[in-house]
Amino acid sequence: MNAASPESGIQAEADRCVKCGLCLPHCPTWQVHHREGDSPRGRIELIAALAGGQMEPSPGLRARLDGCLLCRACESVCPARVPFGHLMDQARERWPVQGIWWSRLFCSGIGRILLRFGFWLTTVSGLARVSGPLLGLLPDSIMLQRKRMLDAKGPLVGLFTGCVSDVVDRVTLNDAASLLEHCGARVAWVEGSGCCGALDRHQGRAANADAHVRGNAERINLRAFDRLVSIATGCSAELMDYPHLLDSAEAMEWEGKPCEVMAYLASQQEKLSFRPLQKTVLLHHPCSARNVLRDTGSAVRLLQKIPQLNVIESRHSQCCGAAGVAMFRTPQTARALAGDIVEEVSRREAEILVTANIGCALHLRGAFRAAGLDVAIKHPVNLLREQLQDRTCVE
Numbered sequence: 555m556n557a558a559s560p561e562s563g564i565q566a567e568a569d570r571c572v573k574c575g576l577c578l579p580h581c582p583t584w585q586v587h588h589r590e591g592d593s594p595r596g597r598i599e600l601i602a603a604l605a606g607g608q609m610e611p612s613p614g615l616r617a618r619l620d621g622c623l624l625c626r627a628c629e630s631v632c633p634a635r636v637p638f639g640h641l642m643d644q645a646r647e648r649w650p651v652q653g654i655w656w657s658r659l660f661c662s663g664i665g666r667i668l669l670r671f672g673f674w675l676t677t678v679s680g681l682a683r684v685s686g687p688l689l690g691l692l693p694d695s696i697m698l699q700r701k702r703m704l705d706a707k708g709p710l711v712g713l714f715t716g717c718v719s720d721v722v723d724r725v726t727l728n729d730a731a732s733l734l735e736h737c738g739a740r741v742a743w744v745e746g747s748g749c750c751g752a753l754d755r756h757q758g759r760a761a762n763a764d765a766h767v768r769g770n771a772e773r774i775n776l777r778a779f780d781r782l783v784s785i786a787t788g789c790s791a792e793l794m795d796y797p798h799l800l801d802s803a804e805a806m807e808w809e810g811k812p813c814e815v816m817a818y819l820a821s822q823q824e825k826l827s828f829r830p831l832q833k834t835v836l837l838h839h840p841c842s843a844r845n846v847l848r849d850t851g852s853a854v855r856l857l858q859k860i861p862q863l864n865v866i867e868s869r870h871s872q873c874c875g876a877a878g879v880a881m882f883r884t885p886q887t888a889r890a891l892a893g894d895i896v897e898e899v900s901r902r903e904a905e906i907l908v909t910a911n912i913g914c915a916l917h918l919r920g921a922f923r924a925a926g927l928d929v930a931i932k933h934p935v936n937l938l939r940e941q942l943q944d945r946t947c948v949e
């Protein structure tokens with residue numbers, strides 16, 4: 555093996571694992587299956603053996619790798635600091651996830667047109683209210699777009715519309731724009747920004763992911779913006795990685811500009827005040843917020859500013875099962891993991907579930923409908939916008 559080969563990079567990262575097993579109880583797939591091959595330690599050993607040529611990539615072994623949700627819970631507790639997310643991305647580049655060709659549609663322009671048409675059709679026909687493996691995922695309504703920039707002198711904030719949010723979560727984009735404007739920002743919708751690249755990268759399609767990164771770097775004139783804000787924690791995590799993925803001149807432009815909407819609003823929280831709401835909300839922290847952005851405090855602090863709102867953080871500290879398109883790839887695992895949250899919402903008598911990642915929201919909406927649970931799912935900015943004092947100044 556060449557010293558500089560991708561395999562040697564994989565081996566070097568895998569060799570950092572001391573096999574202590576501390577990560578196992580934190581791994582959602584190990585929790586569901588209790589098999590070494592479905593644990594971080596088992597997967598690292600498998601990746602090392604495949605890279606070293608001691609094993610052949612049989613369908614059974616590939617299934618163990620494909621089963622990883624890339625939630626990176628293992629990475630956040632590992633004493634040896636194994637960069638598991640990077641290691642798995644490298645492995646998947648070599649052995650891409652199988653059997654999900656259609657997921658490319660999500661990331662393409664044609665896919666977004668088809669998706670928009672599909673959502674429109676299911677919404678006007680009423681099918682969106684039917685529960686089922688796919689239809690249960692759909693939101694009740696698709697929204698109207700609000701495009702407006704206030705004539706103000708505040709910082710210019712680009713609003714990254716992404717791929718899935720752009721089609722199914724215009725409500726949250728509108729609400730985010732209102733809150734940002736309320737904090738004194740001038741908001742420019744970065745239309746047609748497309749996929750951030752995370753979906754392709756985590757399935758091993760690195761070339762496609764890099765093409766999205768380059769495309770966004772070319773389309774978005776970041777020099778014009780003070781910040782680039784995203785409403786999905788998964789996209790925010792990928793956008794913040796752009797400085798490591800671009801050439802040095804462009805990388806410098808991206809350094810420090812992308813920002814998660816909750817973090818941005820939390821930094822401006824003294825400008826926000828809210829009307830009381832007598833409800834109990836269960837706050838679900840997406841893996842990307844917990845294990846990659848490492849920021850769960852911003853959402854807590856902002857929601858706690860709503861008077862009388864009872865904010866309880868989910869005790870379910872594992873992936874909800876959505877994990878990009880893993881909810882379709884390993885539906886049984888995804889259902890089992892979402893089931894824990896359904897149970898927690900019922901047991902703790904939450905009236906609203908709040909999550910800041912569109913993938914989690916869609917997956918959990920499907921699980922709630924399938925369980926007959928009538929609990930609203932919102933992005934935190936939906937709730938903040940609804941309760942915002944002095945809303946008239948931005949409407």
Ligand code: SF4
Pocket residue numbers: 570571572573574575576577578594595598628631632633634635636
């Ligand atoms: S915690 Fe880290 S070192 Fe220990 S088994 Fe898991 S990956 Fe390996």
Ligand code: SF4
Pocket residue numbers: 580581582583584592593594597621622623624625626627628629638
């Ligand atoms: S990334 Fe998540 S699912 Fe994959 S091995 Fe680590 S803890 Fe388990």
